[in-house]
Amino acid sequence: MPDSKGTKGKADMMSRRKLLMNGGAVTAGAVLFGATGSLASEKAPSVRSKLPTTKWDGEFDVLVIGSGFAALSAAIEARRKGLDVMVVEKMRVLGGNSCINGGLFAVAGSELQKKEGVKDSIETMVNDMLxxxxxxxxxEITKKIAEGSIDAYNFVIQCGAVFKPKLSWLGGHSVARTYLTHNASGSGIVRPLVDTARAEGVVLRTGCKMLDFIVDDDERIVGIRARDGYRFPNEESGQIRMFRARKGVVLATGGFSQDAKFRAAQDPRLAGKIDSTNQxxxxxxxxxxxxxxxxxxxxxxxxxxGPWASPDEKGFGVASMFNIQSGFRYGVMVDRSSGTRFVNELADRKTRADAMLKKVDANGSPDYPIIIVDSKGAEACPTLDRCLKYKVVHGFDTIEQLANFYKVPAAKLSETISNYNKYVADKHDPEFGKPLSTATPIVKAPFYAVRGWPKVHHCMGGVEIDVKGHVLHSQNFKPINGLYAAGEVTGGPHGASRLGSCAITDCLVMGRIAGNSVAGNEPS
Amino acid sequence: MPDSKGTKGKADMMSRRKLLMNGGAVTAGAVLFGATGSLASEKAPSVRSKLPTTKWDGEFDVLVIGSGFAALSAAIEARRKGLDVMVVEKMRVLGGNSCINGGLFAVAGSELQKKEGVKDSIETMVNDMLxxxxxxxxxEITKKIAEGSIDAYNFVIQCGAVFKPKLSWLGGHSVARTYLTHNASGSGIVRPLVDTARAEGVVLRTGCKMLDFIVDDDERIVGIRARDGYRFPNEESGQIRMFRARKGVVLATGGFSQDAKFRAAQDPRLAGKIDSTNQxxxxxxxxxxxxxxxxxxxxxxxxxxGPWASPDEKGFGVASMFNIQSGFRYGVMVDRSSGTRFVNELADRKTRADAMLKKVDANGSPDYPIIIVDSKGAEACPTLDRCLKYKVVHGFDTIEQLANFYKVPAAKLSETISNYNKYVADKHDPEFGKPLSTATPIVKAPFYAVRGWPKVHHCMGGVEIDVKGHVLHSQNFKPINGLYAAGEVTGGPHGASRLGSCAITDCLVMGRIAGNSVAGNEPS
Incomplete structure (x- = not known):
């Protein structure tokens, strides 16, 4: 995707403006606010700094850090309120992780649900997420996301996004409520948003890595320090630049799935040995x-x-979509050594991933489970051709051939599939409680299979925000003046485990709210 | 406990010393370090501040924030290296949460274990903690704690602590390895440490609340800003003072169990409705x-x-010790409505608390489980008199009376206890796998019982440290110059659930290490 480098050029000298650049920190006066919520009584003039003047390398009303779903939504909304907005993206291309997202977008109470006869509501979606x-x-954030889902859908449609005409039913959702972009990728939303942002006058700056926030004496975030001309991952590349944000900064930089050190600090099991689906x-x-x-x-x-990933390719790959759309919905996942199922294939991600990670041999090495679907079930997979071409998914004429290829006990596997087909006929899974109302039996050759293994996919944790997208301060739990956030960089809305296809909803809804908040126009 | 207010008086003017007070933040040069690990290339002179001179209100080599086990251990060790040390405690009394700790101290490979014939090792203790x-x-931190446990024990003995002559065997430990202070309270360790610290010249300052760190241009922590004369919880009380730390600051301020807002940010179920055992x-x-x-x-x-707390008293109370020493080890915990056991009473804390929290009625209100022990088992409880006096624990002549009092089905409860007594005779619990090698049957009147409900007890999370007690920086994962931490304020050593009696070990061992590290003398 192309990028734009327009800025307003060098700013005027800001005479007597007190600025302090630091690691997101504050000057003497500001600290006092942080510690007590009151500026009045704690000024310490003996160390209070008279900071020199500075030059800005560019001035905007709003700086949006990141360029994925949340960032672009915030930028467009703020721009539509008449503000000068610059999107700051550290990578050379726009879109961040949203570009390689699977394009699945949960919406509660959509037109397509009505058309397909699916009964849904905001409450039902919230309950699924909880x-x-x-x-x-x-x-409160979870509710905001579900409540805003219809408007967010209309917003991206109006920007030019196109969706497939059939809903997907993802694990953990009690009904089918998930749209899929026409190209089965998040880029199907990112591109229309980028085009809209550019057409409406948002400045899009790539290769520009934010280093720190610039904070004034009133502890207001007034800008950022960045490496402009940055080339990931060269931390010495580019030039230091300072950009002003008159109204505020919206942080929409996503998660930390690719930072092995930080994720290992949280969970040492994730220290580099496990792959990630993220950019x-x-x-x-x-x-x-x-x-x-x-x-x-x-x-x-x-x-x-993510429980739907395959160890036989890097990152999100093509098999993830195979498992999401076909394997888990229309097929079974079996333990390789026993040939039996071991989890509800449509349980939420945490339940499935935790169950899969237990499939290890005596040395603790993965004994990858196998996901199996028949050719009828595989019709739902938009990436089947590529799955086969890259030899991640394999096709077989018989279950026995499949069993032999993956070294699964063939008789046991046939019995497992035969039992499963009975459950499908009964629309009731007595073993694991998989919802089978739209399932089809595994009967029609060729049979497709893939090895599965979880990959680091989404960080539920992040900065705390309120329902208007204000970032809260760790001492008084009140908004930090001038700082907003949306999307995966925030923590809380998804609790212990995010439901599939709720990331786009989160990013679009909360991004739009943050963009309106920074413009001082906060929709209810 | 008395406190001392000696400081070195007003410090000299520090001419041209660049100081910046902020919320633990940094000046322009320092930020650069934070962002990239290199100071050289990113200085931004146009906004670099020439800060005015300042006065210190007191100068020390080391400031230790907090006054519990970890803080006092660090202070004594640093003092013994010849440094000037001040302990800074925000409350009016010294000792923090350690004073109301239960006084249980896990040591791997102790003399008392040898005497009692208990086979133990550092590896066994580490494995239990993992x-x-x-x-x-x-x-790596977990290992350090277990490795240092014997030395930490000898350290507090040398300071004057006295322990009971019999080991305790706590839930989740595979062997008995836990000492108990002579007065069944953490104060049995805090008092000797305070006396030692004072006798050896550590300055002890109470009613002094740290607000922020003071950081110099090289991103070194050089002191703190504090409210001196502070009276909890009046955030306007006292005077602002600045104290210098020439060598560094040791953060040993414990957890956040009493901060309902912050703990709710992490787990909304803990938003004020649930009690805490902490000060x-x-x-x-x-x-x-x-x-x-x-x-x-x-x-x-x-x-x-903490799964051993009672809803019939505030905080840690007296029943917690009853359950830890007697109820869970020599008795049973039963569901009130069914009269049956539902968990291994000696499982780790998380397992037990999670199981207990599921005992709710149709409205989600707690249906408190009952912990029952006989008079033989109750002999192990050092607080039985107070438990009965405060009417938290009740005594009964028969199981039937007990059942009627707590509205537990009497016949079912008798059957549960009869079955349990058989398991004790077999030294095997086929239902929940409770270790029964030292258990005794529930046969001898009076029978004692207490209602149980979990309380917020310990925060596993905190700041990341290395094995030498350096606090690591979030951008480069290298030590922050001049900042050390130990004890509950740190995160990581206990993973998802801290084993009982490992807090004292953690605090003493890592506090001593931090005290040596700040003195520039880091024991292996």
Missing amino acids: KAGRGINHV LGATGEAMRAAFRAGAVPVQMSLIQL | KAGRGINHV LGATGEAMRAAFRAGAVPVQMSLIQL
Whole structure:
């Protein structure tokens, strides 16, 4: 995707403006606010600094850090309120992790649900999200996300996004409520948002890595320090530049799934040995700069593994979509050594990933489970051709051939599938309680199979926000003046485990809210 | 406990010393370090501040924040290296939460274990801690704690602590390895440590609340800003003072169990409705100041509930010791409505608390389980008299009377106890796998019982440290110059769930290490 480098050029000298650049920190006066919520009584003039003037390398009303779903939504909304907005993306291309997202978008109470006869509501979606989240969601944010889902859908449609005409039913959702972009990728939303943002006058700046927040004496976030011309991952590349944000900064930089050190600090089992579905830039340093600026760290140890990934390709790959759309819905997942099922294939991600990670041999090495679907079930997979071409998914004429290829006991596997087909006929799974109302039996050759293993996929933790997208301060739990956030960089809405296809909803809804909040126009 | 207010008086003017007070933050040059690990290339002179001179209100080599086990251990060790040390405690009394700790102290390979014929090792203790921690412990710190346990025991003995002559065997430990102070309270260790610290010249300052760290241009922590004469919880009380730390600051301020807002951010189920065993000052604001100074937030959502607490008294109370020493070891815990056991009474804390929290009625209100022990088992409880006096524990001549009092089905309860007594005779619990090698049957009147309900007890999360007690920086995971931490304010060593009686070990061992590290003398 192309990028734009327009800025307003060098700013005027700001005479007597007190500025302090630091790791998201504050000057003497500001600290006092942080510690007590009151500026009045604690000024310490003996160390209070008279800071020199500075030059800005560019001035905007709003700086949006990151360029995925949340960032672009915030930028467009703020721009539509008449503000000068610059999107700051550290990578050379726009879109961040959203570009390699699977394009699945949960919407409660959509037109397509009505058309397909699916009964749904905001309450039902919230309850599904709370169930997956083990009840530790920040429920007010969860509700905001579900409530805003229809408007967010209309917003991206109006920007030019196109969706497939059939809903998907993902694990952990009690009904089918998930749209899929026409190209089965998040880029199907990112591109229309980028085009809209550019057409409406948002400045899009790539290769520009935010280093720190710039904070004034009133502890207001007034800008950022960045490496402009940055080339990931060369931390010496580019030039230091300072950009002003008159109204505020929106942090929308995503998670830290690719930062092995930080994720290992939260869960040492994730120290580098396990793959991630995320783009390489998902390293979370802007989130940590926000912690230094006073943001509340929330639920940092809750890191989601995607249960639908395959060890036979890098990252999200093509098999993930195969398993999401076909394998788990229309097929079975079996333990390789016993040939038996071991979990509800449509349980939420945490339940499935935890069950899969137990499939290890005596040395603790993975004994990858196998996901199996028949050719009828595989019709739902938009990436089947590529799955076969890359030899991640294999096709077989008989279950026996499949069993022999993967070294699964063939008789036991046939029995497992035969039992499963009976459950499908009964629409009742007595073993694991998989919802089978739209399932089809595994009967029609060719039979497709893939090896599965979880990958680090989503960080539930992040900075704490309120329902208007204000980032809260760790001492008084009140908004940090001038700092907003949306999307995966925030913590709380998904609790212990995010439901599939709720990330786009979260990012679009909360991004739009943050964009309106920073413009001082906060929709209810 | 008395406190001392000696300081070195007003410090000299520090001409041209560049100081910046902020929420644990940094000046321009320092930020650069935080962002990239290199100071050389990123200085931004146009906004670099020439800060005015300042006065110190007191100068020391080392400031230790907090006054519990970890703080006092660090202070004594640093003092013994010849340093000037001040302990800074925000409350009016010394000792923090350690004073109301139960006084249980796990030591691997002790003399008392040899005397009692208990076979133990550092590896066994580490393995017990990892098992309770669900394998997400920062294992290098866990090992340090177990390795240092004998030396820590000798250290407090040398300071004057006295322990009971019999070991306790706590839930989750595979052997009996826990000492108990002579007065069944952490104060049995705190008092000798305070006396030792004072006798050896450590300055002890109470009513002094740290607000922020003071950081110089090289991003070195050089002191603190504090409210001196502070009276908890009046945030306007006292005077602002600045204290210098020439060598460094040791953060040993404990957890945030009493901060309902912050713990609710991590787990909304803990939003004020649930009691805590901790002293009221355990509110974590110094830990959050450390996050603003760049400390890595680790495993913040892992908050431990004590399963041995009673809803019929405030805080840790007296029943907790009853359940730890007698109820869970020599008795049974039963569901009130069914009269049956539902968990291994000696499982780790998380397992027990999670099982208990499921005992709710149709409205979600607690249906408190009952812990029952006979008079033989109750002999092990050092607080039985007070438990009965405060009417938290009740005594009964027969199981039937007990059942009627608590409205438990009497016949079913008798059957449960009869079955349990058989398991004790067999030394095997086929239902829940409780270790019964030293158990005794429930046969001898009077029978004692108490209602149980978990309380917020310990925060596993905190700032990340290395094995030498350095606090690590969130951008480069290297030590923050001049900042050390030990004890509950740190995150990682206990993983998902801290084993009982390992808190004292953690605090003493890591406190001593931090005290030696800040003195530049780091024992292996």
